[in-house]
Amino acid sequence: MSSVTTVVSTRARAHLTASGVRIVRGGHAVLQGVDLTVSAGDRLGVVGENGRGKTTLLQILAGRLVPDAGEVRRTGGIGIADQEMPVGDDRTVGDLIDVELSDVRAALAGFDGAAAALAEQRAGAEDQYADALAVAEALDAWDADRRVDVALAALGAVDDRSRVLSTLSVGQRYRIRLACLLGAGHELLLLDEPTNHLDAGGLAYLTAQLQAHPGGVVLVSHDRALLSDVATAILDLDPTSDDLPRTYGGGYRGYRDGRAAERERWEDEYRTQVAERQQLANDLSTAQNRLSTGWRPPKGTGKHARATRAPALVRAVHRRQEDLDAHVIAVPRPPMRFRMPELGSRPGATLVQVTDAGVPGRLEPVGSVLLQSGDRLVVTGPNGAGKSTLLSLLAGRLPPATGVVQHGPNVRIGLLSQESPEASARRAYEVYDAAVGRLVSTGKLAESEQVSLSELGLLGSREASRPIGELSIGQQRRLDLAMLLAARPHVVLLDEPTNHLSIALVDELTEALRITPAAVVIATHDRQLLRDLKDWPELRL
Template structure:
């Protein structure tokens, strides 16, 4: 059944045409990803469908019985409700029914009509599972990392508000859901949960995302906005790449660079998780062969080659560093000595201290303990989540020239990369060079801020959520840039595809405040994590078997004990068995904990320690009784 029809939509901003006479439709249950360059009009199209903005011409028709919900990329809203109260308001129908039920349940004498209505309300709440309304809201908040249900929404950060807003729209149980960059401000585990949830839900979905894993997993078709038109591709992102490759084969030789780029992207994606778990990208032999055999592009938009920047013996040296904020320990006893060409990804739940660690490594804040030294030759480029150094009344090219006129790569005939060349290579066409920054989209502003950092030619680069607001083509450009970067690269990112491509080691924040290093990329880390958890489960099972065997072996001994001793012996066996089961449960809870609720982590740790002591004490007494009657 068709639930959405968009016909001949056109939209312009000032002199820029975003799209012209585009048409498409959506059937019930369809899941569609929208892709296109920054500024192509992806977010605007979602706003037009939702009714927030109007098209210059054309029509949007949503089925009358379709409940539509839209989540903005920035989610700028305010509320003095608690997070729980706010999210529960997401389902207006259940809220109204509960209010009505409350009114009738407190009325002493109901009329016949009121009794019938009260019965109808109960039946409807049963059918909607409305009695679990509060539990459902808590589930969404908890899975999205908001564990303090009573926190006032007004006091939350922008990222936290985005997660509360996401919980709100999920709570509403929409028929058609529009999501603009839903993975922004989510950690990797939460993204995986959202991905699985959207895959399993029988809803219609239109979404914009730069997360290629998320796009590939959730989408069933792709809408691409390109050159003011819209193109439809059946299948997910991988199928889209295959179809684009076939299309590129039919084009003239001037488009061969597109074929090469798509072939590389498709080869990487098709290789799957197994190949992405390799310790170094250079070891993916057949992808390297593809790169060598591909036709060299005459278009230098994407390729940026940098020479080796001098790095002394000391780059970054951190020995047993630690940091706490407002009495909360983020990390401790962490040691790192940087080497040229280090490629490191940092992983952990929101609020665990990833950005704080970057600030410390950049020399912006001091360590609470241990020692930290930034080498004299280290030139740090730090790309933060919030962009605050752009001037709206400055032109794009002058913003770069404010940093430097050119980058000296130190090699070859084309030794110098000018500001103009860098802009063109990073997808800013010539007509945009003299545009004012105030006219740029959010993604274009972030791309310009990144180029300002590149223009300073740093040899140590720290990136904090660099993929937010970037289109896929920009991400490919960034990844290509770093293929030839000689310095140190350390990344905090929720984008699993980006981390997989970019890093050779992963630092993982653990609930106890330690940081553990894993060789390989993100997918390889997930494989190792699953092996560790499997081993823990196996050991816990073996310990339970040993306990059961020990109890069985003492049956004969019990017969030789006095009544009082036998009673104590019996109680000890039962208590030890019960305590070990409880210990196993708490250890499993700690293993599976997402690290978001530090108070709960402390409680679990204390309980585990207490249980272990009790087990040791009671086991020692059990052994005394057993040996005394030998």
Template structure:
């Protein structure tokens, strides 16, 4: 088990954890949660050995194998399958030993030690799973969203996000007793995320995961460890159970609870309003349940030190957008690359639309075109009079300047887009988004992903949009900020179009869904549970199509005469016998080598205890060899009788 006893952890002069104690038992799946900067990643460093305790005692079983996702961007021309396979260090080391032994035997065909080493390496390879290593690696690659024709592509040919998926697959390929995952869902779309949840639910070792995706934590963890005010608190249960337990604790703290009443009342106001508006549609009912959860954990939400709201839009054109026979894609040369065709949809005032679909199907292309980031290829997108778009790009740096600070961004925005404001007013506004003191003068390039995301949100709010286009807005936000965004979006009077793999946000905000896929945009009649079922069906359909295409491309086997069929049947019957015979022979070679080494050792002068132990081992080897020889004779007889 993993144990911390009175452990203190510092980052520089700052104390992150002060005399904390914790036990994590073998096989437990643990979610590590807390605000950004609370010390989650530093605690991970303690678990993986890159950070050492500043006080107290930390222990982890010495024999445990550790797996984690490398944070560096892989730069290699290795094929994807080979790169992922290399995550199994035991398998790679055994392959290397086999190659060395084969080279030694090639150099000296009479080298008996090399022959024994080859036999041992073959046995070790079998134990390490060499027989199915490539299919296991490719199952991981395909599960994380790659296509079948991409499993042998060079790693460097993929974009950064896809290369990080390969890093994740490589970590999952590694045999481990302890798996550490720090924000594993950041580069995944919803179908890959669902697959990862299923894989982790079957993982037999100890899992510790940092994530700001509450539904992912609910699906894969049974224990939650909360970092707050330099302390660790262990809760039995997943993230939702932790929320409820923590809400109950906070309610018992009357002094804190009294300060929260105004915020709770504010939450209750919009919960009541939106529940009253909800229709009987499944999407709307899913949203009602999400709002009811907010109602139950109101004290936790009220405790958060960050909240914001979108200003009331000056007008609400209706319809906001009218899309007619439109093609979306990229104006490449010589031919444009069309991703979505013949799209005709309307976007009305007050709609809350979740945009679903796998990566690469066109979700971001649709949003970028509506945001005027890329041109429309054909057809029309007619905007309502007075439309004001607030756009959150998936890559925040698309709209931020790395050398400018938050105040400079706001000054430029107020000057160019309005509304105009004095510098002090802008400083006060940034303070409401937790940019206070020296942070307003800190260059954006030195900020964390969460801080950049908060700045983009602040800039959107300032512009008083009536249409919000949000492309993966939660990638770098902690759980408290995600809840604040959910509350703000529910209070927003305008229209929301949301692309996100955060199912909790989609459930809480969206009343309807569009499905982007197979070159079209169509309504999705169902909720997120229905969408997950659709993803599984779609995955099966694609696998069946791939199998059918492979079968169609292969030449049909020539008709065989009856004797050939009989020989084929006999060969099929002989195959398992031959395989067992080879395995028996390999084991006999290994044992003979060990027996010879022991006999040589027994000829030397040994201490009595070692002499006795060696004698016992020699007897056991003799008995096992005798049993294997009998089996070898029996197998040889069966093969001979079968005509082999």
């Protein structure tokens, strides 16, 4: 009996489950309590701050890493795209394609062998041929190389199969491998930040391919637009009230709504337990005061009354102390929320004005830009168009070669560059406090306008006490943002502000930027941010 009908639907049977997955590194649980199920048609987005174990989880799901606890079960072939791809000295583009299409090559070889056996009329050759045909058809093996070629072109990748991989850039190598994965017909795709190194055309192609993928997808990404367009559910690895991951249905919108509701419940429960403990502490204090003063009866009362009243007060103190000792705040402190300080405002005054300013080779002359308090502007354009250069001109950090850039008197301007300055050995809070101190000592900031690092909700006390060189890229980026906001700028200039920041912080920052009285200019490629700010004026370079 032929097995064609059972094998052709291989992708429809694609299935991946993980239960109770836990992995420990250096005595710390990188992942714990991870449960997930991905079937054909499911596209699971995985999100979380840097260091929350997203890449580690993909390695476990792929079978490259064995968890310390829990189990993973897989049905169907797996294709995985890591963020990094080491290469040998002599491997070529064609070699990489052959590796990624190894299942296809094996299926075609098996079919050729079965066809030969059938032609020779060997015993059992008919069933062997039917099975081999079913496997090849399930992978659509004859069309795989064409699909890879289409993907290479769509992603802007090198298609010369003789090119040595080591002569290509990291981005080129990544795009080649991604094209292979999209063309190979794997039942399960595991992708780690797949939008890295892709332009607008590549992003559109990737999105369409993932939406149409008949198997299962696990997608680690900070790209909110990709998650919004592709994900059917989201696994959130960020801290929760019980320190277990959360899975939200309903795609990216369901995740945002569910996370917000979860956060509200967490904060409410924490506040309630803290208030209960404070009440118990107040009750104990009251009882102790009564023991020291309140037990004395009115003048003229006999010794017997005093003697009988004192033990009752002592017992009350003991009981209150026991109640306080027994009360435990079982809910951990919720993560900080970002809090935007009140920024500078000069209604009606010209803060910055640009007229025909340009820098040869970096920025073509920009006709006119006028910024006043409350103004909003989004700067877009391809790489190399001069977006960062324009922000540097607006900030006064770069003089124009042509045209004029004028700044109002004593206007405070804050610029968040794409990359953090070189990390130092000084602690984060020391660098922050020193920067604020300089602003005050030079008269740029009044003492009453100072805001502490903790008030901003960007770095916790533990991170703030660490040397900057030991902070993650995301934490250094948070410090950069904190120092910008500490200056209470009248003009806020943000160059790719979503780089290295968590999804939650980006959402909070976006909402705060909408209502600040300062002028705000944002240069970005981020598709979701552009969607969120679609009502802002746009300057395309």
